Amino acid sequence: MTTLQASLASLEPDEPSWLHAVEHVEPVPARTAAEFLNGLEREDFGLFVLAYGMGMRLGEISQALRLDPALVVWRLRRALQRRPEARSDSSLGALELGVSRLLREPDAGAAAGVPKPTHGQGSWSLPALIATLDDEVQARLQARLASPVSEPTRAGVGVGVVVLVLLFAAGFMVFGAIRDVNPLWRGKSLMQEGQFAAAREALASYWDPVLADEQIALCHLALGEFDAALALIARPEVRERFGPFAPLEEEPTPLDTEPGSRALLPRGLIRTSRPTFVYKAGPAGKLAISVGWGDQTLGRMIDIPDTRNGPPVVRMAYPEAWPTLPPEMVVWAVTDPEMSQADFTCMDQEERLEVKSDCMRFLDRSVPAQAHWFFRGHYYMRKQLYTQAGEQFAMLARIFKNEDYPRRMVEQVSRVLGVDPSAFLR
Numbered sequence: 001m002t003t004l005q006a007s008l009a010s011l012e013p014d015e016p017s018w019l020h021a022v023e024h025v026e027p028v029p030a031r032t033a034a035e036f037l038n039g040l041e042r043e044d045f046g047l048f049v050l051a052y053g054m055g056m057r058l059g060e061i062s063q064a065l066r067l068d069p070a071l072v073v074w075r076l077r078r079a080l081q082r083r084p085e086a087r088s089d090s091s092l093g094a095l096e097l098g099v100s101r102l103l104r105e106p107d108a109g110a111a112a113g114v115p116k117p118t119h120g121q122g123s124w125s126l127p128a129l130i131a132t133l134d135d136e137v138q139a140r141l142q143a144r145l146a147s148p149v150s151e152p153t154r155a156g157v158g159v160g161v162v163v164l165v166l167l168f169a170a171g172f173m174v175f176g177a178i179r180d181v182n183p184l185w186r187g188k189s190l191m192q193e194g195q196f197a198a199a200r201e202a203l204a205s206y207w208d209p210v211l212a213d214e215q216i217a218l219c220h221l222a223l224g225e226f227d228a229a230l231a232l233i234a235r236p237e238v239r240e241r242f243g244p245f246a247p248l249e250e251e252p253t254p255l256d257t258e259p260g261s262r263a264l265l266p267r268g269l270i271r272t273s274r275p276t277f278v279y280k281a282g283p284a285g286k287l288a289i290s291v292g293w294g295d296q297t298l299g300r301m302i303d304i305p306d307t308r309n310g311p312p313v314v315r316m317a318y319p320e321a322w323p324t325l326p327p328e329m330v331v332w333a334v335t336d337p338e339m340s341q342a343d344f345t346c347m348d349q350e351e352r353l354e355v356k357s358d359c360m361r362f363l364d365r366s367v368p369a370q371a372h373w374f375f376r377g378h379y380y381m382r383k384q385l386y387t388q389a390g391e392q393f394a395m396l397a398r399i400f401k402n403e404d405y406p407r408r409m410v411e412q413v414s415r416v417l418g419v420d421p422s423a424f425l426r
Contacts, residue, residue, distance in 0.1 A: 015359055016052045016100055019077060020092040023357050028098035030108040031115070036095060037102070038118045044079045045119045046137070049129045051076060052096065053103035057369060064140045103129070105274075107324055125320055210237045221371035224400035229374075244382050245362055245375040252381065257418030262340035263332055264313070264423040266387040268416075271347045271355055271380075273324040275387075277316045277332065278423055281307040285336030287316065291328050304334070313426040327351075344387070355383060370396065377409060386416050394424035 027033075037048060050056045050064060051072075062069040080092050102108050102124055109124025121128045130138065213232045220229035230247065232238055239246045255268050265278035277287060288301040300322055307314050327348035333341045347355070358379065363372050377392035390413035396406035407421070414421045 015356065015363070016055045016096070017058050018093065018096055018360055019073070019080070020096060021090060022093040022097050022360060025090045025094045025097065027101050028094050030098065030102050030111055031113050033095070033098035033102040034109070034114050034117070034124070037099060038115060039082075040079055040119075042119055042132075044075055046133050047072065047075055048079070048099060049103065049126070049133070052100040053126045053129060055100075064137055105324065210235075210241060213238045214241055218367060218371050221374050222368035224370065224396070224403050226374075226400075226403055226405035230405075242375070243362075244358065245379045247378045248381050251412060252384070252386070252416050254416050255386075255418060258341055259418065260340075261342055262334045262336070263342035264419045265342075265390075265417070266344040267342050267419070268344055268386050269347065269384050270344050270387050271352050271385055273327075273346050274318040274322075275325075275344070276318065278426070279304075279314055279316070279334045279340075281310055281312050281314050282334075283308060283336045285334060287332065287334050289325075289330055289332040291326060291330055311426065313422055315426070347385075355379075355385075370399065381413070386413050389413050390417070390424040397425060 028036075037045060040048065046065070047061065050061045051058070056064070058069050058072050061067070061072050065072070067075075080095060102114075103126060108114070114124075116122050117124055117129065119129070119132050121131065123129075130141070133141075213235060217229045217232040217238065220226070220232070233242060233246060257267060262280040262282060263277075264280065266275045279287070284306040285304055286301050287304050290300075300319075302316075302319055304314075304316065325346050327346045329343055329345045331341055331343045333339050359376065363375060367375070373392040373395050377389045377396075380386070380389035380392065390410055393406050393409040393413065396403075397410055400406060407425070410421050410424050414423065417423075
């Protein structure tokens with residue numbers, strides 16, 4: 001496995017940018033999804049690997065493939081709508097869900113009756129499919145892994161933040177209207193210029209003031225101006241709009257964990273059945289997992305190397321050959337030969353679908369990526385998904401290195417889980 005493939009295998013994929021409604025629909029069978037992908041041209045196949053396997057945002061795909069964002073959307077839609085039976089949003093959404101599941105869950109691609117990929121190396125695993133992409137594309141992906149998001153600037157608020165404003169403006173403006181006399185257009189222009197106070201005033205004068213506060217809060221979050229965003233979100237009417245994604249007002253109760261354990265993450269409730277393990281560096285040993293507190297490891301044990309000369313914290317992707325974990329408490333241990341343990345519980349399928357549905361409904365394309373991580377972090381905390389919450393805040397801390405708020409949130413999550421913040425800020 002190459003360095004790039006190993007890096008990709010250790011990542012938690014983001015949610016895809018769904019093009020059609022995926023609520024209240026069941027994914028198509030893995031065989032149908034595989035037949036659909038095998039019928040694509042090589043270039044379109046790569047698009048689906050990045051969009052639905054990696055869950056990359058459309059802007060990131062555009063940069064990786066050097067395609068205009070509009071062309072990315074057009075090609076994805078064109079490919080989906082080529083299926084004669086796929087005409088309604090629900091059937092297209094079911095196809096999107098089925099493709100995402102096939103590319104993200106190795107067990108789905110290994111099921112009986114599922115054809116092998118025609119563009120891959122005989123496996124539907126994500127690292128194998130990434131290897132089919134052009135070398136230049138893989139190089140740009142490698143650069144993305146090394147620096148996930150570029151440092152934002154005031155000119156980089158992004159079109160996603162103002163999409164809703166543009167839609168409203170289009171409905172109220174007529175051809176030839178002077179932009180300075182239209183408050184919606186003026187508000188949009190001021191948002192792009194970073195004059196948020198003036199933009200809020202312009203938008204509130206001709207729009208719902210609460211929605212104006214909401215949009216300006218998103219602008220602040222996109223730039224890492226957390227204090228300004230929190231001041232707007234703290235207003236009761238705005239907080240109500242954000243619902244379960246609004247920041248928690250109280251600190252959660254710490255979990256009962258083993259102090260000083262070499263086994264760090266995951267802990268507590270998690271939403272994936274194939275987690276990435278994070279443990280303290282140390283001598284060579286073994287990593288083993290079992291369901292419950294029994295001695296039976298179900299054969300899931302793997303050798304880990306001596307890591308004392310490397311970084312203080314080590315990540316290990318869930319072995320591809322291991323089956324997915326059941327929705328029960330799982331105990332995992334690192335032995336060297338002393339044993340350090342931690343435990344976690346996987347969400348069941350119904351709970352995972354509820355979380356996915358909530359995120360897709362709220363975190364649409366009008367919300368910038370940095371705000372996605374902010375809101376996901378607080379939503380995960382409310383759902384007691386503390387391991388995932390810490391990962392979201394850690395991404396913000398790595399991007400906005402001079403901002404105190406993300407690091408404070410990482411520290412708060414770390415106290416709940418009983419680990420050092422370095423488990424996230426690695």
